[in-house]
Amino acid sequence: MTMQSVKMEKPADGPETRRAKLLIVDDEPINLSMLSELLKPFYSVHAASSGIDALRIAAREPCPDLILLDILMPEMDGFEVLRRLRDDPRTRDIPVIFLSVMKDEDDEQRGFELGAVDYIHKPIKSVVVLSRVRAQLDAKVARDMLRLTNQLLTRRVVEGVNALEQAQQQLVQSEKMAAMGQLAAGIAHEISNPITFVDMNLAAIKNYLDDVIAVLDGYERAENGPPAALEEVRTFKKTVGFDNLLVELRIALQDSKEGTERVAKIVRDLKDFSRAGDKAWQxxxxxxxxxxxxxxIWNELKFKCTITKNYGDIPPVRCLPSQLNQVFMNLLMNASYAIANRGDIVISTQRLGDHAVQVVISDSGSGMPPEVLAHIFxxxxxxxxxxxxxxxxxPISQGIVAKHGGKLEVVSELGKGTSFTITLPIDPVESAATDGHASGPS
Ligand SMILES: Nc1ncnc2c1ncn2[C@@H]1O[C@H](COP(=O)(O)OP(=O)(O)O)[C@@H](O)[C@H]1O
Ligand SMILES: [Mg+2]
Structure with missing residues (x-):
């Protein structure tokens, strides 16, 4: 017979082994000593002569790996001991083998129902005891390993899912940044135009003001000077075209104001589009x-595309507006990219029954061959x-639409154009509750 060993709980610390701990419970001293003598060479054996003792020892760390439990005992019988072991989380999982005097089918059934793992009948035969004990300890090792592996796997899966979610968020962010990067040049151009002419106007305004100040200075000198000085100022005023100069000054100021308003409008548009910090469903x-x-994205579109809007009568949709804008932007940029020289983009919206709306973005661009179409998501x-x-x-657009409980579909014909259709429930929460297949906001 080989020595039974049990793997310690934490595999991370290395596969340490120790002698399995057995607890023998019997009120007959002779039985206790006989079983102890038999098992001692192989196991670390503890003995208890009553149910109460047994419960106390069983709860002590490290808990026994197996308990041999007599059924017939005064005060507390084996069934009661087993019931209490199962009630205590510390001892709940310790396997128990019953020791019973004679074969009583009802007794056995009751024991198994309470969670005993095996029976050994008295009078005890050494071979039977050793082989049953060993079988149960082997099973326990297997169970413990399984439980540990299970915990480990669960932890790994959770870690994996977290890492994936994080990666996905980073992807969404990087696509947004990439798209913004494409736009940045156009936006910079849009802003630099008005700023350049405001700058030029300011230089002109400075020249006009220099002349105005010179005229004012002239008048001041003329007040206290000879009459000829006044004549001199009047001549100067004519030379610089003073009346016209005031008109020009007013125009330059008005133009500058329009320039700064345009910059402010671009900033406002950008804010509208990104709705920074707006993470709420609404x-x-x-x-x-x-x-x-x-x-x-007007800068990217205006030289190539004629945009036609066929907006239908659609109700407000519960959504994350900035995310849907990201979808619209990607579809429109893709459409514009697919148009080589000049073409059309048509944006249509319509209501679909009581619970959904549709946005269709079609282009007269290159279209896609089936081998491209098959992979675009x-x-x-x-x-x-x-x-x-x-x-x-x-793929990100599809993810966003799916998150809204909707779907993104495409039809494309090579050389003719492409049409993307976004179908969205008006209220994903309500749709999820009624038809059960839309995933609502989370
Ligand atoms: N409207 C369209 N017309 C033709 N091809 C398109 C259109 N939209 C998308 N595609 C194809 O799908 C591919 C993937 O698009 P997308 O996921 O937006 O990535 P990207 O625009 O960065 O290439 C594009 O490279 C293009 O081949
Ligand atoms: Mg794209």
């Missing part, structure tokens, strides 16, 4: 989102040159 007007997106799939495409726009 009922929003999709047309407003589409319009603000169009304003932002895969992360990192792009046909654009390095540095121009991330291949994340569509």
């Amino acid at each position: 009922f929003a007007d999709l047309h407003a989102g589409l319009d603000s997106t169009l304003k932002i 895969e992360p990192f799939f792009t046909t654009k040159p390095v540095g121009q495409g991330t291949g994340l726009g569509l």
Whole structure:
């Protein structure tokens, strides 16, 4: 017979082994000593001569790996001991083998129902005891390992899911940044134009003011000087075209004001589009989102595309507006990219029954062959040159639409154009509750 060993609880500390701890419970001293003598060479054996003693020893760390429990005992019988062991979380999982005097089917059934793992009948045969004990300890080792592996796996899965979620958030962010990067040049141009002419106007205003101040100085000198001085000022005033100069000055100021207003408007549009910090689900007007997106990407579209809006009568939709804007932006930028020279983009919206709306963005661009179309929703799939495409726009858009309980579909014909359809429930929460297949806001 080999020595039974049990693996310690924490595999992270290395596969240490120790002698398995057995607890024998019997009110007959002769039985106790006989069993102890038999098992001692192989196990660390503890003995208890009553149920109360047994419960006390069983709860002491390290808990026994196996208990041999006599059924017939005064005060507290084996069944009661087992029941109490199962009630205590510290001892709940310790396997118990009953020791019973004779074979009584009802007794055995009751014992198994209470959670005993085996029976050994008295009079005790050494071979039977040793082999049953060993079998139960082997089973316990296997169970413990399984439980530990299970815990470890669960932890790994949770860690994995967390890492994935984090990676996904980073992807969403990086696609947004990439798209913004494409826009940045256009926006910089939009802002630098008005700033340049405000700058030029300020230089002109300074020259006009120099002349105005010179005229005023002249008048001041003439007040206390000879009459000829006044004549001199009047001549100067004519030379600089004073009346006209005031008109010019007013125009330059007005132009400058318009210039700064344009910059302010661009900033406002950007804010509208990104709705910075706006992370809340809310009922929003999709047309407003589409319009603000169009304003932002107008520079990319205006030289190539004629935009036609077929806006239908749609109600506000419960959504994350800035995220839907990201979807609109990606679809519109893709459409514009697919148009080589000049073409059309049509944006249509309509209500679909009582609970949904549809936004369709169609272009008269290149269209896609089936082998491209089959992959466009895969992360990192792009046909654009390095540095121009991330291949994340569509998978992220699809993710955002799915998060809204909707779907994103595409139809494309090579050489003719492409049409993306976004279908959204008006209220994802309500839809999830009624038809059960929309995933609501989380
Ligand atoms: N409107 C469209 N017309 C033609 N091809 C398109 C259109 N929209 C998307 N595609 C194709 O799908 C690919 C993936 O798009 P997307 O995920 O937005 O990534 P990216 O724009 O960075 O390439 C594009 O590279 C292009 O080949
Ligand atoms: Mg894209």
